[in-house]
Amino acid sequence: MKNILHIISSARGDLSYSNRLSSALLEKLLQRNKINKVVVRDLVKDQPPFADEVSIHEFYKHPGLYDEHSKQLLSYANTIVDEIREADIIVIGTPMFNLGISTPLKAWLDQLIRAGVTYVFDEQWTRVGQFKDKKVYLAIASGGRSVEGAPDYISDYLKDVFRSYTGITDVETYRMEGTMEHGFIANYESVLKDF
Numbered sequence: 001m002k003n004i005l006h007i008i009s010s011a012r013g014d015l016s017y018s019n020r021l022s023s024a025l026l027e028k029l030l031q032r033n034k035i036n037k038v039v040v041r042d043l044v045k046d047q048p049p050f051a052d053e054v055s056i057h058e059f060y061k062h063p064g065l066y067d068e069h070s071k072q073l074l075s076y077a078n079t080i081v082d083e084i085r086e087a088d089i090i091v092i093g094t095p096m097f098n099l100g101i102s103t104p105l106k107a108w109l110d111q112l113i114r115a116g117v118t119y120v121f122d123e124q125w126t127r128v129g130q131f132k133d134k135k136v137y138l139a140i141a142s143g144g145r146s147v148e149g150a151p152d153y154i155s156d157y158l159k160d161v162f163r164s165y166t167g168i169t170d171v172e173t174y175r176m177e178g179t180m181e182h183g184f185i186a187n188y189e190s191v192l193k194d195f
Contacts, residue, residue, distance in 0.1 A: 134170070176191055
């Protein structure tokens with residue numbers, strides 16, 4: 001039995017193509033796998049806090065040095081780390097927003113990634129991720145279409161973050177492109193045909 005964490009990060013709610021794509025992907029996972037639990041983390045309805053002058057120091061403190069004040073400041077961060085720890089499968093929906101991920105998703109990543117928690121350093125000071133053997137599915141929607149040879153600012157970035165700072169290397173991407181084109185009709189089955 002597997003646990004799924006579904007991350008929603010588009011502010012467009014029910015009109016969001018990335019939300020619909022990640023939900024369609026989740027539905028396929030529910031049909032294919034024996035699922036114990038699905039946790040939904042809506043980053044728009046429950047926005048991650050931004051690091052500030054006070055809390056930023058806690059993110060760089062060794063976990064062995066946390067005190068009660070640290071635990072209060074890191075409450076949200078600890079909750080989402082626990083959600084990742086418990087999840088076998090992570091489904092992330094994000095729109096392309098100015099060539100990058102959504103603001104809430106970036107804030108969530110900034111709360112998640114922490115030395116001594118999601119990664120540690122080995123004897124050679126190489127990062128070693130602490131959350132191996134998990135699967136991530138990215139559901140990305142964009143108004144335009146990819147151009148061959150152009151940089152991929154979303155999936156490449158997210159793959160690098162997960163690999164470098166969590167140890168998660170199994171990341172699969174599904175894209176809904178051209179959503180701003182005149183007469184665009186979303187076909188989620190077509191996007192997920194190879195799933």
